[in-house]
Amino acid sequence: MTNFEYYTPTRVVFGKDSEKKTGELVKEYGATKVLIHYGGESAKKSGLLDRICASLEEAGVSYVLLGGVVPNPRLSLVHKGMELVRKEGADFLLAVGGGSVIDSAKAIGYGVYNNCDPWLFYSKQAQAKGCLPVAAVLTIAAAGSEMSDSSVITNEDGWLKRGYNSNYCRCKFAVMNPELTYTLPPYQTASGCVDIMMHTMERYFTHETHTELTDGICEALLRTVMHNARILKENPFDYDARAEVMWAGSLSHNGLTGCGTVGDWASHQIEHELGGMFDVAHGAGLAAIWGSWARYVCEENTDRFAQFAVRVMGVPETDGSAKDLAQKGICAMEDFYRSIDMPTSLAELGIHPTDAQIQELAEKCVFFGKRTIGNFKVLNGEDVAKIYQKSR
Amino acid sequence: MTNFEYYTPTRVVFGKDSEKKTGELVKEYGATKVLIHYGGESAKKSGLLDRICASLEEAGVSYVLLGGVVPNPRLSLVHKGMELVRKEGADFLLAVGGGSVIDSAKAIGYGVYNNCDPWLFYSKQAQAKGCLPVAAVLTIAAAGSEMSDSSVITNEDGWLKRGYNSNYCRCKFAVMNPELTYTLPPYQTASGCVDIMMHTMERYFTHETHTELTDGICEALLRTVMHNARILKENPFDYDARAEVMWAGSLSHNGLTGCGTVGDWASHQIEHELGGMFDVAHGAGLAAIWGSWARYVCEENTDRFAQFAVRVMGVPETDGSAKDLAQKGICAMEDFYRSIDMPTSLAELGIHPTDAQIQELAEKCVFFGKRTIGNFKVLNGEDVAKIYQKSR
Numbered sequence: 172m173t174n175f176e177y178y179t180p181t182r183v184v185f186g187k188d189s190e191k192k193t194g195e196l197v198k199e200y201g202a203t204k205v206l207i208h209y210g211g212e213s214a215k216k217s218g219l220l221d222r223i224c225a226s227l228e229e230a231g232v233s234y235v236l237l238g239g240v241v242p243n244p245r246l247s248l249v250h251k252g253m254e255l256v257r258k259e260g261a262d263f264l265l266a267v268g269g270g271s272v273i274d275s276a277k278a279i280g281y282g283v284y285n286n287c288d289p290w291l292f293y294s295k296q297a298q299a300k301g302c303l304p305v306a307a308v309l310t311i312a313a314a315g316s317e318m319s320d321s322s323v324i325t326n327e328d329g330w331l332k333r334g335y336n337s338n339y340c341r342c343k344f345a346v347m348n349p350e351l352t353y354t355l356p357p358y359q360t361a362s363g364c365v366d367i368m369m370h371t372m373e374r375y376f377t378h379e380t381h382t383e384l385t386d387g388i389c390e391a392l393l394r395t396v397m398h399n400a401r402i403l404k405e406n407p408f409d410y411d412a413r414a415e416v417m418w419a420g421s422l423s424h425n426g427l428t429g430c431g432t433v434g435d436w437a438s439h440q441i442e443h444e445l446g447g448m449f450d451v452a453h454g455a456g457l458a459a460i461w462g463s464w465a466r467y468v469c470e471e472n473t474d475r476f477a478q479f480a481v482r483v484m485g486v487p488e489t490d491g492s493a494k495d496l497a498q499k500g501i502c503a504m505e506d507f508y509r510s511i512d513m514p515t516s517l518a519e520l521g522i523h524p525t526d527a528q529i530q531e532l533a534e535k536c537v538f539f540g541k542r543t544i545g546n547f548k549v550l551n552g553e554d555v556a557k558i559y560q561k562s563r
Numbered sequence: 564m565t566n567f568e569y570y571t572p573t574r575v576v577f578g579k580d581s582e583k584k585t586g587e588l589v590k591e592y593g594a595t596k597v598l599i600h601y602g603g604e605s606a607k608k609s610g611l612l613d614r615i616c617a618s619l620e621e622a623g624v625s626y627v628l629l630g631g632v633v634p635n636p637r638l639s640l641v642h643k644g645m646e647l648v649r650k651e652g653a654d655f656l657l658a659v660g661g662g663s664v665i666d667s668a669k670a671i672g673y674g675v676y677n678n679c680d681p682w683l684f685y686s687k688q689a690q691a692k693g694c695l696p697v698a699a700v701l702t703i704a705a706a707g708s709e710m711s712d713s714s715v716i717t718n719e720d721g722w723l724k725r726g727y728n729s730n731y732c733r734c735k736f737a738v739m740n741p742e743l744t745y746t747l748p749p750y751q752t753a754s755g756c757v758d759i760m761m762h763t764m765e766r767y768f769t770h771e772t773h774t775e776l777t778d779g780i781c782e783a784l785l786r787t788v789m790h791n792a793r794i795l796k797e798n799p800f801d802y803d804a805r806a807e808v809m810w811a812g813s814l815s816h817n818g819l820t821g822c823g824t825v826g827d828w829a830s831h832q833i834e835h836e837l838g839g840m841f842d843v844a845h846g847a848g849l850a851a852i853w854g855s856w857a858r859y860v861c862e863e864n865t866d867r868f869a870q871f872a873v874r875v876m877g878v879p880e881t882d883g884s885a886k887d888l889a890q891k892g893i894c895a896m897e898d899f900y901r902s903i904d905m906p907t908s909l910a911e912l913g914i915h916p917t918d919a920q921i922q923e924l925a926e927k928c929v930f931f932g933k934r935t936i937g938n939f940k941v942l943n944g945e946d947v948a949k950i951y952q953k954s955r
Contacts (some may be wrong), residue, residue, distance in 0.1 A: 172806045174578025179571055185822070186566025381803035384787040384811055393781025398775070411773035412564045419776055419823065427819075430577070430810065 172430035194230030202263030205234040244275040252279035270314020274322035277340040293333040302339035312365030312417040315424025317345035332447035351411035361511040362454030364400035374429035437545030458513040459520040463562035468548040564823035586622030594655030597626040636667040644671035664704020666714035669732040685725040694731035704753030704809040707816025709737035724839035741805035754846030754901040756792035766821035829937030850905040851912040855954035860940035
């Protein structure tokens with residue numbers, strides 16, 4: 172077990188009708204004027220935005236609205252949000268949506284607080300000194316941004332997708348009503364489940380030993396998400412299944428699943444470039460490349476993959492050597508992905524990058540040779556290109 | 564799954580040498596003068612107090628010391644601490660020790676902040692409006708007070724042991740170096756392990772259904788503590804076993820293991836009275852009464868006890884009816900307690916209450932008929948007296 176810090180200050184308000192508390196919550200956290208940030212029409216049509224606005228009005232807190240966040244949220248809208256916040260004198264950012272909306276709000280918060288283009292942080296040219304207070308009313312269980320220290324923004328100039336992590340952007344509170352995820356399309360629900368699982372798996376595949384409690388939590392979380400993803404494929408209105416997946420989404424990425432381990436994160440970096448170039452759903456992109464990553468790296472620690480196979484995927488411990496178990500575990504995960512209609516290759520994801528595009532993706536991924544990615548196996552540009560190729 | 568709030572703002576700094584960061588941490592949290600609160604001679608003898616003081620000096624933060632906290636911490640020392648804090652103008656409370664020291668610091672923080680006798684809160688006559696900032700350098704893995712919202716104080720006037728919970732007292736940070744627990748006597752180590760497990764079991768025994776992720780986390784935590792408690796019996800200097808138990812102690816009582824469930828807490832109330840009258844080690848007291856509680860209540864939800872038997876205690880699922888499994892699970896837990904030299908009866912705990920004393924314990928426990936205890940099965944004074952009798 173390696174030394175670690177664990178810091179999850181976000182207050183979670185979880186359950187039915189919890190969004191009705193939004194007004195009193197923003198007031199409690201000192202907001203005088205709130206920017207309500209959201210995505211497309213669904214929050215309007217469902218009446219959720221109206222309920223949030225009514226809750227703020229009841230608490231006597233004024234607000235201004237900014238919609239239009241898209242998956243892989245764009246820097247240009249962040250700039251627009253910064254302008255609006257300054258013009259209106261907003262002092263609190265309330266994201267109503269999923270990870271993209273929360274990440275966009277976090278970027279606005281960084282930009283206004285530090286009085287600069289927040290891309291400086293995402294492009295690793297500077298470190299933020301703070302962030303306006305951000306909170307979330309969650310409508311998609313996936314990214315875990317409601318409790319995490321991370322956000323990811325796409326810069327249209329070059330279609331670069333980059334993440335930035337700091338404790339400053341952690342949500343003050345997260346309102347989490349599983350019912351708000353009922354109307355997500357099946358593809359987005361499944362994609363969210365993959366994202367949640369991958370946030371745990373990125374941390375689980377480690378060379379660190381003696382991480383018994385963290386392992387047990389990771390394994391329980393992965394089994395829970397798989398079980399409930401299958402239930403949701405049949406019945407999207409199952410409250411308890413929605414609740415399990417939603418709570419797993421937050422715990423998966425708030426730091427808990429990585430206490431004492433050294434995470435890998437190569438799969439996320441590999442997918443981020445796909446997301447930047449092709450605008451694919453993040454979870455689906457992760458599903459499409461994970462098997463290729465796993466087969467490329469698994470000999471670095473066959474026992475770890477064998478443990479995963481037995482404890483998470485239910486492969487019988489007696490089903491062969493550690494190497495056999497490892498391979499069966501990878502196949503079983505791909506079978507699971509397929510069972511919830513997730514892709515296990517780029518072709519199934521619906522994209523067919525040319526050789527030149529694969530080269531470009533790989534080069535962008537390693538910052539044109541300026542960095543490597545991954546810890547379970549350290550990958551350079553050549554490795555990354557091979558993983559993209561194998562996942563075609 | 565029931566609606567819940569989850570709020571764990573404590574920053575955990577975990578691992579070897581982490582106590583060396585104490586000075587910079589208290590400074591970061593704005594302390595100008597720190598009350599360093601501790602227990603007996605061990606913190607002095609081990610050199611830990613000297614290292615903490617040196618760390619504060621290096622950070623340029625002044626401090627004043629107050630030792631003398633005993634297990635089942637006393638209200639009189641809390642009063643003394645309040646006087647010292649006021650006299651010295653301390654604005655930050657640093658507990659160096661285990662749950663008793665942290666709880667005593669929390670009570671001092673309540674008293675000074677609210678400018679009143681904090682017993683008003685513990686005796687449920689008033690609600691606190693805040694608390695001085697408290698942080699911990701943990702030396703005993705047991706109570707979980709380093710991340711919890713609770714503290715327990717014993718009033719020598721009537722030997723009443725009472726708890727008070729609020730988010731105000733949550734530690735700003737917790738420094739957790741597993742090495743600091745190496746020198747705990749075996750009895751105290753084992754007693755701590757029981758306490759940790761009971762914080763999870765109090766939440767696990769619930770009638771709430773669809774708590775899949777929380778169940779999985781609880782079960783992993785219980786298995787982890789049992790496994791490592793046995794290792795520590797053989798080798799108290801096993802870093803990884805100490806680390807697993809220490810981290811489990813915090814997670815067990817920070818709220819995580821109860822998300823979506825309705826906890827029971829009768830065992831804690833029953834033990835609290837024992838602790839007040841006989842000054843026994845808290846975990847050992849819990850071990851002594853748990854089996855009697857479990858047998859008294861298990862028919863309220865046999866399936867829950869059967870699940871516990873199979874998933875936590877490793878009783879084979881095919882080993883009989885749910886009722887059989889439930890009984891075998893209880894026996895297996897008592898076997899585990901005995902395997903780490905913990906008592907499974909009051910006699911083994913070394914106390915032999917008279918009938919009159921049992922009556923007094925039971926009456927105090929239910930506030931002389933003013934309350935019932937427990938949720939798994941609601942218990943009145945008569946029930947509590949029977950459980951004390953059965954645990955003789």
